[in-house]
Amino acid sequence: MRKGLISALVAASVFTSGPLFAKEGFDQYVESLKEEARQAGIDDDILARAFAGIEYHERAVSADRNQPERRLTLDEYIPRAVPDWKVDQAKALYKKHYAALKKVGEEYQVQPRFIVALWGVESNFGKLQGNYNVIEALATLAYDGRRETFFRQQTMAALTILQEGHIAPENMKGSWAGAMGQSQFMPTSFLHYAVDGNQDGKKDIWQTEADVFASAANYLKQAGWDDTYTWGRQVKLPKHIDRNKLGVESNKALSLNQWQALGVTRLNGQALPNVDIQAWLIQPDDELGRAYLVYNNYQSLLKWNRSHYFALAVSHLADRIKFG
Template sequence: MWKRALVAALLSVSASASAVDADGFSQYVSQLKQEAGEKGYAPATIDAAFADIKLFKRAISADRNQPEFKKTLDTYLPQAVPQWKVDKARKLYKEHRELLEEIGKAYGVQPRFIVALWGIETNFGGYTGNYPVLSTTASLAYEGRREDFFKEQFFAAMTILDQGHISADAMRGSWAGAMGQTQFMPTSFLSYAEDYDGDGRKDIWGSLPDVFASAANYLSNVGWQYNQTWARQVKLAQPVDESLQGLKVKKTLAEWQQLGVRRFDGSDLPVRDIEASLVFPDDADGRVYLAYANYDALMRWNRSHYFAVAVGYLSDRIKFPAID
């Protein structure tokens, strides 16, 4: 029975893959173009947006075959935050300190977190992706598994083009449509991107003032707390019931202390009126963190505990050089 089910599933995937063809995509793009006209986009914007749209099967393949994560934080963090990245983060922090501190105060976000996000997302702008965003979002919408989401991203990208922030050929990003040095999806761009240098364009591709301010604006709008850090690694003096684990459960540090949560060195938790969640990014045998509001904000940026921990860890390495 299970063999027949497996064969049926494979045939279904094969049929779905074969349905992704150039002719079908061309018809789908024609429908998008008609809808763009109905939405009121300027004719010049429509012409520019649809001038060179192509079917990107590589983006569809990447979306269908995202690898399962089988690492642990202990193996992941040295790869995500190697010493050279820490050194570069500190160097760039010093190089752009004045701008970073100005933006940090304006948006209520500590500069070290802005730099850490920049480093984890795109290696400080070194790799932002080279996929044409209009083509990839159209291709992924056509594929159909998440049509509504990627169709929304496509039209958001058209709005960005319509507003004059970037040209169609320069609007490039990841296979999923994440753009620029902040790796914003087009809808996130429209919600959070900033024109901090005042040139009339929100340039998250090439303007560091815009890049830093856009990242800070995003965090500020999703609950960032300037007077808090992100999390602290802890140890358990006794098991904590599974019902109390995860980001949905918030307790004060005093309450976690009573439940047997201790600093990583085994000493008592700080005496401070602050709420936190107990999270296990791996499993019961892996690392344990008390996650504060800023951890939640990082999870809004990217819903991966590994991402949140990597950004937080790099930010700590920027702040505390002595831990090397």
């Protein structure tokens, strides 16, 4: 009898925590989002259109909770992230848009090849922007609760973008995490860095390449980019380097002369450049993996995405655009 009662309770628990329960709870949560947005000045018309027909999106939650556990080494990752076909496309698009890129590069003091490289790594030059309803994805992830504060903030920022008229609610598409457009900006990043590159009154990072280029360049500039220098270089380490010196923390920067005195050389064994610049030593995989000396521009890329793999993919693609 007791066993049967327990089984019944378990069954009831499974039922009430399933899709129906999630849907009912989500609907109530959406009402709280709407009320917060109204208090922030978002029009009822925008709210009605933005939330029309949205549902709890289980796929967004699954994607957030189930990130890949196995990480490729850089030797495996870089050829996949920067294949020859992508390099060829990057060079062709760099040439096609050179006039616009040159203008943006001069205005924001960012080398155009890095703008193109970011464009390629983030969205395959606009081809892979994501097809999730951004409001639906963000509201779902906020409701899920694992990172509620962050995703609730992103939801409010996305509604602000709609209120400002940069895109219609029905067209605001992005990744499962709410990253939007060809530059894959999160909504808060959009509000801080997006630029109306073609001066048409809208900041359109979904369809307007002039806005995509200017927004990417503005982000890097605001993140401390200096077009006097590049990002860094792959290097060769001595057998017994002090591994406490590795890392991108501010107190671990040394001059190239200091790194050379510690036995660090170019990848081919030659001396490092005789340039007065601070650099950080990184080895993202392990003591047998690739090693790099990176400069402040690399730190700017990490502000865009706090991933060495991302920053190195962008950096390698930018070098391939320049050097072949």
